[in-house]
Amino acid sequence: MAEIIAWVTSPEFIVYASIVGVVFGGLQISAAVMVYAERKVAAFMQQRLGPMRVGPYGLLQPVADILKLFFKEELRPKAADAFLFTLAPIISVATAYVAFAPVPFGAPTTLFGLLDEPMALQVSDVNVAVLVIFAVASMGVYGIVLAGWASNSKYSLLGGLRSSAQMISYELAYGMSLATVVMFSGSMSLREIVDLQQGYWFGVIPKWYIFIQPIAFFVFACAGIAETNRAPFDFPEAEQELVAGYHTEYSSMRFAMFFMAEYINMVTVSAVAVNLFLGGWHGPFIPPEYGWLWFLIKLAFLLFCYLWLRWTLPRFRYDQLMSFGWKVLLPVATVNLLLTAAGVLYFGL
Amino acid sequence: MGSDALLFYIFAGAAVLGALLVVTQKNPVYSVLALIASFFGLSGLYVLLEAPFVAVVQIIIYAGAIMVLFLFTVMLLNVPREDAAEWDRAHPLYRPMAVRIGGALAILLALELGWALSRTAGLGGGVADEHPAVSSVAELGRVLFTDYMFAFEVTSILIIVAMVGAVVLAKKREE
Numbered sequence: 001m002a003e004i005i006a007w008v009t010s011p012e013f014i015v016y017a018s019i020v021g022v023v024f025g026g027l028q029i030s031a032a033v034m035v036y037a038e039r040k041v042a043a044f045m046q047q048r049l050g051p052m053r054v055g056p057y058g059l060l061q062p063v064a065d066i067l068k069l070f071f072k073e074e075l076r077p078k079a080a081d082a083f084l085f086t087l088a089p090i091i092s093v094a095t096a097y098v099a100f101a102p103v104p105f106g107a108p109t110t111l112f113g114l115l116d117e118p119m120a121l122q123v124s125d126v127n128v129a130v131l132v133i134f135a136v137a138s139m140g141v142y143g144i145v146l147a148g149w150a151s152n153s154k155y156s157l158l159g160g161l162r163s164s165a166q167m168i169s170y171e172l173a174y175g176m177s178l179a180t181v182v183m184f185s186g187s188m189s190l191r192e193i194v195d196l197q198q199g200y201w202f203g204v205i206p207k208w209y210i211f212i213q214p215i216a217f218f219v220f221a222c223a224g225i226a227e228t229n230r231a232p233f234d235f236p237e238a239e240q241e242l243v244a245g246y247h248t249e250y251s252s253m254r255f256a257m258f259f260m261a262e263y264i265n266m267v268t269v270s271a272v273a274v275n276l277f278l279g280g281w282h283g284p285f286i287p288p289e290y291g292w293l294w295f296l297i298k299l300a301f302l303l304f305c306y307l308w309l310r311w312t313l314p315r316f317r318y319d320q321l322m323s324f325g326w327k328v329l330l331p332v333a334t335v336n337l338l339l340t341a342a343g344v345l346y347f348g349l
Numbered sequence: 350m351g352s353d354a355l356l357f358y359i360f361a362g363a364a365v366l367g368a369l370l371v372v373t374q375k376n377p378v379y380s381v382l383a384l385i386a387s388f389f390g391l392s393g394l395y396v397l398l399e400a401p402f403v404a405v406v407q408i409i410i411y412a413g414a415i416m417v418l419f420l421f422t423v424m425l426l427n428v429p430r431e432d433a434a435e436w437d438r439a440h441p442l443y444r445p446m447a448v449r450i451g452g453a454l455a456i457l458l459a460l461e462l463g464w465a466l467s468r469t470a471g472l473g474g475g476v477a478d479e480h481p482a483v484s485s486v487a488e489l490g491r492v493l494f495t496d497y498m499f500a501f502e503v504t505s506i507l508i509i510v511a512m513v514g515a516v517v518l519a520k521k522r523e524e
Contacts, residue, residue, distance in 0.1 A: 084378070128486065131405040138413030142385070145417070149378060149424050157424070164421055168414070188486060 015119050023100060023123055031263040032062035034303065041307040072252040077152055080249065084150035089250070089257035092143030096264035099136040102129035103271045104191045106281045106292030121292060122191065129190045130178050133272055137174075137227060140265065141167040144229075144246050147258070151249035159245025162318065166226060166233065169325040174223035176333035180216040180340050181209060181276050190272070194280030206284075210277040213340070217277045219333045224269040226325070228262060231310040233321060270302035271295075278302075357397055364390030377423045381416060388412040402486050 007013055036051070039061065043050025051058030076085055106121035126132050141164055148160015185193045199207045210217045226233040247258045274280060278298050281291030316324065367387025374380045388411045395404035493501050 081378075084382075126401065128401050128405050131402070131409065135405050135408040135413060138409060138417075141417055142420070145420055145424070146378075146382075161421065161424065164417055168417055171414075 019119070019121070020123055024097065027097060027100060027264050027267060028260070030267050031260045032066065034263040034266065035065060035259075036062050037303070038307055038310075041304070042311050045311045066256070069253055069256040074254065075249070075251045077249050079152040081150040081152065084146050085249075086254070088143050088147035088150055089254045089261075090143075091146065092140060092261035093257045093264070095136050095140040095143065096261040096268065099133055099140070099265070099268045100271065102126045102132045102190060103268065103275065104194065104280070105271065105295050107288050109289060109292075120191070125189065125191060128188045130182055130188045130193075130276075133268070134171075134175060134178060137265075137268075138167070138171055140261070143258075143261065147250070148246040151246070153249050155248045156246050159248070163229060163246060166229075166321065166325075169322060170223045170226035170233075170329070173219050173325065173329040173333045174227060176330070176337050177216045177220040177223065178276075180213060180333070180337050183337070183340055183344055184209065184213060190275045190280075194275050194282070197279040198282050206279055206282070208277060208279040213277070213336075215332060215336045216340075217273070219329055219336070220273060220277070222329055224273065225306070225309065226321075228265045228269055230262075230266065230306055232313040232315050234310075234315060266303060266306055267299070270299050270306070273302055274298045353397060357394070360390045360393030360397065362390070363387070364394065366390075378420070381420050381423055384419075385412050385416050388416070402489060 036059070040050040040058075051061040054060040054064045076082065101123040102125070104120065104122035104125070108120050144163045144167075145160045148156045148158070148163070151157070181193065182188055185196050187193055187196070193209075197206070197208050201207060205211060247255055250258060274295060281288075281295040283291075283294035283298075286293050364387050367383045367385075367390055370383035371380045371387065374383060388407060392404040392407045392412070395401070395407060
């Protein structure tokens with residue numbers, strides 16, 4: 001017992017626990033911010049004002065939304081499978097949180113000289129980080145499939161099945177684009193991949209992988225949007241055909257958990273994209289100690305792109321989505337992978 | 350008991366419990382989920398053996414890809430719950446011969462397990478000390494494409510044959 005107390009009160013543990021807390025809280029807040037941003041961006045694109053009533057410029061709208069969701073009645077269809085109906089949103093939201101664990105978001109910092117040894121801004125530095133993110137992301141699909149099945153409703157089931165078919169199809173292209181970057185950098189640790197993108201060509205162009213591997217970035221972006229079920233690939237919840245897809249029968253906080261999982265997944269995919277292709281926390285003007293600022297700026301830009309796409313592009317048709325995934329994205333990613341392999345092997349890129 | 354041993358019992362317990370639930374659940378969807386839980390337990394054991402790559406691949410391939418297809422199939426087929434009343438008489442596993450063969454196999458399995466357990470000296474350290482290849486991705490890839498080249502290629506041919514076979518079976522017959 002004394003050992004445990006000594007361990008819990010040791011500086012390492014406190015530093016580590018605070019990192020976990022920052023990531024956990026940050027993801028939760030980012031979900032709330034994204035809800036607000038989504039409504040505001042949508043409104044501006046449609047020449048409306050968006051939420052304006054709650055707080056100045058409607059800034060307190062997310063708080064109001066959360067309170068409303070808390071006090072709504074929890075409904076469950078009579079014929080639903082009670083255990084899986086409850087488990088499904090938990091799986092969704094838990095995998096969304098876990099997927100962020102190996103993602104670094106800044107150079108090691110001493111917190112302005114507060115600590116003796118620099119601490120890593122990352123929950124856990126796994127040496128197979130890229131694969132861990134991929135593995136956890138592939139677990140997220142269970143939440144959606146089970147929600148669709150357990151609801152015992154046709155719309156939900158169709159939404160769940162569509163989602164699993166879509167995720168399986170796009171996971172391949174997603175994995176291929178990750179493999180390209182891993183092959184090119186020779187590392188599976190996100191931290192090392194980020195550090196390889198330091199410096200500039202000709203003193204101007206940053207050495208980000210997006211400039212060397214634009215095809216891999218394109219494939220990653222498409223597959224990432226499909227993985228997070230966002231427009232124009234948001235079939236699992238296509239309102240016009242499937243009511244609300246897999247979460248048709250969900251209400252109150254269970255519904256909110258699916259919603260939160262979707263936004264957290266967007267943040268994770270964007271954060272991985274920033275690390276793999278946009279040089280992570282490296283950038284001009286800001287001193288390395290404040291690198292996380294660059295990380296946040298890039299992250300915010302990618303998240304804005306998500307919203308931008310959603311309110312600009314119409315949804316594909318389902319067969320178009322499948323043929324795009326299998327007949328365009330996957331071959332392109334495979335050829336790109338082979339070319340990169342040849343380049344690394346023969347030209348030592 | 351060290352923390353490694355504690356973690357071993359937790360993961361091993363999860364793996365065994367999951368495997369037991371696979372066969373005892375009446376609803377096939379629950380069986381699939383129990384199998385996923387079992388795979389997670391195995392993956393935890395791989396981490397304890399200092400083979401993180403194998404652990405993650407276990408999750409990506411088995412728990413992620415293959416079990417999603419299992420779940421997909423089970424849901425689409427809409428397999429009904431196994432009924433207890435049918436088990437009493439009509440089930441083929443209830444026939445005397447089936448019971449005898451099953452019993453013999455169970456005894457054989459128990460003997461083999463006992464033999465294997467008698468030969469292990471207890472909980473050892475990570476395999477990384479003896480086989481460094483397992484813990485490093487680069488080393489694993491090198492070994493796979495040099496020492497085990499033949500096995501690797503034969504496996505891939507086997508998978509291609511299986512895929513072609515599945516396509517042929519699924520194709521509509523033109524007459």
